[in-house]
Ligand SMILES: Nc1ncnc2c1ncn2[C@@H]1O[C@H](COP(=O)(O)OP(=O)(O)O)[C@@H](O)[C@H]1O
C-alpha cells in the first residue's frame with residue numbers, strides 16, 4: 001500500500017512504477033452547464049480508473065462548500081472523497097515526492113474556480129506523465145467564458161460537452177440561467193439560484209431576470225429618497 005497523506009483522499013489499490021519523463025500524460029475535459037452531469041461523468045471516469053488499479057486523487061475548489069469540503073458530490077448525492085484547495089499550485093506541496101510519483105490520475109471538479117488551471121494541467125500531463133480529468137463550467141450565467149476552462153482545450157486529448165434538460169420545456173439545455181439579480185461572476189449555489197435552460201428560454205429568462213432586477217433597483221432608489 002502506498003502511504004499518502006490522510007489529508008488527501010486517494011484511491012490506492014496498487015503500487016505503480018515511478019513515471020519517467022517519457023511516460024505520456026493525458027488531459028480530458030468535461031464541460032457543460034450546471035446539472036448536465038459533469039461531476040457524475042468525472043466520478044464515473046475516476047471510478048473506472050480505480051477499478052483498473054490506478055492511483056487517483058480528486059481535487060475541487062474550496063470556494064464551493066455546498067456539500068462540505070471533503071467530498072465531490074453530484075446533484076444526485078453520489079460522492080467520492082476529495083481535497084478542497086484554494087489553488088492547484090498548492091496540490092503537490094501536500095505529497096512527498098514518492099507519494100506524488102505514485103499518482104496516476106488527477107480529477108479536478110469545479111475547474112472554473114482555478115486561475116492556475118492551465119499551468120497545472122500542462123505541468124502534470126506534459127512533465128509528470130499524469131492523466132488529468134477536468135470537469136467545469138465552460139460558461140458563466142451570462143454565457144461568457146468562465147475562468148480558465150476554455151484555455152486548456154488546446155492542451156486536451158478529449159473534450160466532452162454535456163447538456164442538461166431545460167427546466168421550462170424539457171429540451172436540450174446548454175446554458176445556466178441565474179434566477180436572482182446578483183451580478184458577480186462567482187456565486188455559489190444550486191437549484192436555489194440556477195436552472196439549466198435551452199437557448200430560447202435562456203433569452204426570455206434573461207429578459208425577465210433583468211427586468212425584475214431593474215424594478216427592484218428603482219424601488220430601492222425610491223425608498224432611499
Ligand atoms: N434542475 C435540476 N435540479 C436538480 N437536479 C437536477 C436538475 N437537473 C438535473 N438534475 C440532476 O443532476 C444530475 C447531474 O448532477 P451533476 O453530475 O452534479 O451535474 P453537474 O456537475 O453538471 O452540475 C442529473 O443526473 C439529474 O439527476
Ligand SMILES: Cc1cn([C@H]2C[C@H](O)[C@@H](COP(=O)(O)O)O2)c(=O)[nH]c1=O
Pocket residue numbers: 033034035038039064110136137139140141142176185186187188189190194
Ligand atoms: C453559472 C454560474 C455558476 N456558478 C457556480 C454555482 C455552483 O456553485 C458552481 C457550478 O456547480 P456545478 O457543479 O456545475 O453544478 O458554479 C458561479 O459561480 N457563477 C456562474 O455564473
